[in-house]
Amino acid sequence: MVARAFERDSLFGLIAGPLVWTAHFLTLYVFTAIACAHGFFDHQVLGTNVVRLVGGAATLVAVILILDAGFVSWRRWRGEPVVGQPEPLPPHDTNDVASRRRFMAYAGLLLSGVSLIATVWESLPLVFFASCR
């Protein structure tokens, strides 16, 4: 999906990582809030706490999606090496399509990075807390 966005020069490719972070964050928050409010927080499914199970699964999916977005960005950013062309390093500040694409891919890569860190941090409470108190 992210690859297609980049193909179409869509700005969506840039913010794919943060969008996944948003979805992950809301899933965790909303699910635990409902679990606490409706009293099924301590419910056991497959031998583990239901919130941990759902939260863990959501985190796994989110991490895979962000890694995918980051990987696609990375490939777009490096591009195919071309003989005689300079290395694709920043600042990407000329007004040709190649430079602009490199910039977008690079920004997408950085945003995937920060989204990945935020998503992993976000999931830590699942490890350390096991009650609604």
Add this chain to the structure above:
Amino acid sequence: MTVDPDRKDPAPDPELKRAQEERLLEVWASPKGWRYWSAVNNTEVGLWYTVTTFVFFLAAGVLALAMRYQLAVPNHDFLSQQAYNQFFTMHGSVMMFLVAVPFLEAVAIYFLPQMLGARDLPFPRLSAYGFWCYVVGGSVVFGSIFFLAGPDGGWFMYPPLTNAEHSPGIGADIWLLGLSFVEIASLAAAVELIIGVLKTRPPGMSINLIPLYAWYILATGVMILFAFPPLIAGDILLELERLLDWPFFDPERGGDPILWQHLFWIFGHPEVYIIFLPAVGVVAMIVPTFAQRPIVGYTWIVLAAIGTGFISFGLWVHHMYATGLPVISLSFFSAASEAVVIPTGVQIFAFIATLFAGKVKFETPMLFVMGFLFTFVIGGLSGVMVALVPFDWQVHDTYFVVAHLHYVLIGGMLFPMFAAAYYWMPVISGRKMMLGRPAFWLMFLGFHVGFFPMHFTGLLGMPRRVYTYPEGLGWDWLNLTSTVGAFVFASGVLLFLVDVVLHFRRGEKVGRNPWNAGTLDWMMEIPPEDWGARSVPIIASRYPIWQQENFLDDVDNGRFLIPDAPDMRRETIITSVVDGQPEQVLRVPGNSWWPFLAAIATGGFFIGATFHAWVITGVSAVLAFVLILCWLWNSAEIPEKNQRDAGCGYVLPLYVSGPQSVGWWAMFITILGDGTAFASLIFAYFFYWTVHPEWPPAMVGEPDLLLPAIALPLLLAAGALIRLAVTALRRAAIGSFKLAVWLGCAALIGFAVLQLQWLFGSGLDPTAHAYPAIVWTIHGYHLLHVALALVMGLYVLVRFWAGRLAPGYDIDLRNSALFWYFTVLQGVVAMATVNLFPLAS
């Protein structure tokens, strides 16, 4: 798209050049005399906006000084408790709503078009309307303090303190209605600025070449779009509770005061970053200028702007750590609060790296930037502390938080804004200011002497918002020091004011681009000409004045786009979002009284409602409606020719519709904001579901599904019909077009009648319980949109009869259709929530 480096620059024909300049000046001239106030040009509106925000800043600052004077010694009786409560509420509300946010809009309205080499933003009249709304709303809100009738519930207005029982009188209503009115102005500015960044860039300015300030403004605009509507929704609910006794926040009747805190802080936390980002944007323009080199880590700063924009929406509950939410929920927000430090820190490092890599000239703007870096980093560090749940529990509602938030806001917003004033003042006055250094040091030292001790006052347990305190608690000398610091800080601000006044006569006169900057904001002549850009340049780099040869000469001699106004119309260039390819020559509307009059009438509506003067409210509403229609009538006109030679080989259309047109974008962006407000109401519904064991409550009988089952297809039919109308008009099938719009309107009316019948027949009494109240609100909000869609449908028909809408010239129809689709979608969500969800739960 590049400028041919080997081209020969023909010496411009002086006759032609003079004739072009005369035409441009005449077209872009601002009116003289009393008609001056009908101007809509970005430089006029931006300047008024800036000056007005500064007046509010001084006023709210005086309130702060009065409070500091009251707290200087224990048991002081300078202010009564009642006055003190109103002072701190007003100080906070004015600084946030009437100073910080409007100031960013003011600066952006003035400078964004300059930075983009545009002649103006695409909707100058909307900017003017927003400004006048702000003046009217802001004056009423602040004016209430002179009668000691102001709001006194704190700037976040928590119910139940602010409900009708505990806050009788009009103070809270003034806050809710007056500031909602100002928020609408902010949304208008956000629409304008987002489209400004996306569509009015100069040719060639692809997305990797945008000035960093524009990136920040884009992020901020989008944040306003998603942050302000939840507060507007909250305002609606609280005002309905105060006015009609609908118990949204009353636990005895199924409401919950925590809902207000959620809605408020979903707005309130991003708000901090909405204030902060444009200020950093200013820093990102100033730092390269004084380091005399391009910014280091451009992409990293873009990461910071976008990353902060996202993550700042995941922080709102860190204002609610003490409300008793489950600790695991708090931890998610704590984690996000720590994560936002990364993008925030990245940009600070990028600035420091740029300064290291360049040869820094420590002129006054740079001094304020250093003040920003130092102060904001301290505020950020105490922010990391309060983001931790156990620490926050200790200092919650103490002076530690007061210290933290002032370090962040004054450090992160005010110092950059003073830097901006010293940096850009030559553009306005043609002179440099003189007293910057003493003013800076007074402000800087005064600030730290004033606010640093508050960390300790807070740790010693002094709560916020107490109007006095007994002696002997160890708070005495700390408070006295803070008061001294506050007055020193104020003297710095006073010196700045003196400097502004004096420099118009005594300041050093400067020529164009006095700081030798590289960005387009310094392309302007000094003093600036009304045309903004003599010709709209073709951009090939991030710092065109530094990096493009012969740049200013090309601009001045009209070698770029639209160097002339042959049709005597205001024009600017519209380009594509990603690559900045020219797409259209947009005819921009000129000076007009309509925005001013419409704002006065809109103000009458809000003020009338505040004082329960329903006749004034009704008359003003009708008047505002008519005036806005009059204003719209001349927009989207059909041009006398289809294309215009823009120069440099570009022949561009004058009229485009659909997703290419700025009007369509404005509608789309407005819908996003509007949809967010609606989503907040839906959130409220489901929030109640999580707090109630039984939802809907037992008192509600079996839901009637028959009427909704008839109504929904009607609504869907309306959506299909408007789609049909669009394609029919495109095929020039006039009969089908008219029939489809008429039938669509009829379907909307039928839907509204059925919905009203259902609401009145359901026996749901909105004063009895939060459930019927939220059901009425959701459907009521949607029905308002149905009414608006109906008006748009009829407007389209009238436009057609008047010859202002025709096959190939269908902006109005396309935009109205977009709103209709939104209305249909909203209706589907509303009915799924209200009518179907009870069956599932």
